[in-house]
Amino acid sequence: MSKPIRRLELAGASVSVYSKSTDACQVAAERISGVISKALAVRGHAVLGLATGSTPEPVYARLVEAYREGILTFAKVSTYNLDEYYPMGPLDPQSYRTYMHRHLFGHVDLGANRAHLLDGTVPEAFAPSHAADFDRWIEAEGGLDLQLLGVGRNGHIGFNEPTDLPVEQVLALPTRLVDLHPTTISDAAKDFGGEDRVPRQALTVGIAPILAARSILVLAFGDRKAGAVARSLRGPITGEVPGSLLQTVPGKVEWLIDEAAGAEIL
Ligand code: GLP
Numbered sequence: 001m002s003k004p005i006r007r008l009e010l011a012g013a014s015v016s017v018y019s020k021s022t023d024a025c026q027v028a029a030e031r032i033s034g035v036i037s038k039a040l041a042v043r044g045h046a047v048l049g050l051a052t053g054s055t056p057e058p059v060y061a062r063l064v065e066a067y068r069e070g071i072l073t074f075a076k077v078s079t080y081n082l083d084e085y086y087p088m089g090p091l092d093p094q095s096y097r098t099y100m101h102r103h104l105f106g107h108v109d110l111g112a113n114r115a116h117l118l119d120g121t122v123p124e125a126f127a128p129s130h131a132a133d134f135d136r137w138i139e140a141e142g143g144l145d146l147q148l149l150g151v152g153r154n155g156h157i158g159f160n161e162p163t164d165l166p167v168e169q170v171l172a173l174p175t176r177l178v179d180l181h182p183t184t185i186s187d188a189a190k191d192f193g194g195e196d197r198v199p200r201q202a203l204t205v206g207i208a209p210i211l212a213a214r215s216i217l218v219l220a221f222g223d224r225k226a227g228a229v230a231r232s233l234r235g236p237i238t239g240e241v242p243g244s245l246l247q248t249v250p251g252k253v254e255w256l257i258d259e260a261a262g263a264e265i266l
Contacts, residue, residue: 012250021221029062049147060103074110088120118203147213155241159204170239230264
């Protein structure tokens, strides 16, 4: 088991700092396996909220390895992904559906009707009802046992972008269609072959359902995330830094970061 070089309690969260991001990802995979076993023992099924982006890729690689080693099964697991670009076809190489298939779904025994993503093909007029259904599906399964999260450079979680809405309103935000922030569009440009090709909107699981998860595991690596990590953990609770809203659910958030991402909090 990989050991953190530093462990601290900050703003109600446990923060473990690893010298290598791969060590943190190994620990994240162990946490996820642990949550699955515990949920199976208690309720007979496990419900995971999953994230995309480059950060969690090694976590999925480790989960696939554990499945292949026969120490983990997804037979009684349901997954709900955090977000999807809009509009976006499921087979598009840039879709998060494709990402999940490539990194996890295509390699493990997770049933096709248990691997849920928001649908980037839904007609715009039906996006609100589709998003509300997604929240209902999660609730009908008894809620998320664990939400895996990354954080954007602007502090976003999922695609919940910075907003000047009052905190109480932000905390109540459900799953919905959103406009992407310029920083998000610029960060996604490399994946889409230019800023012009990045969709301007996305469907995202809301702040309320994210915070309702029974446990939340946040990963952040590299110096480009140092500012967002510091503002999430040390800054005031504000919609301008969606990661800071994690401070409102003390005791259930764990951050696994590397030294570079922790540079401004250590
Ligand atoms: C993306 C995703 C987020 C992700 C974040 C960081 O836009 N919507 O869910 O956590 O930005 O991405 P990365 O891990 O590639 O830095």
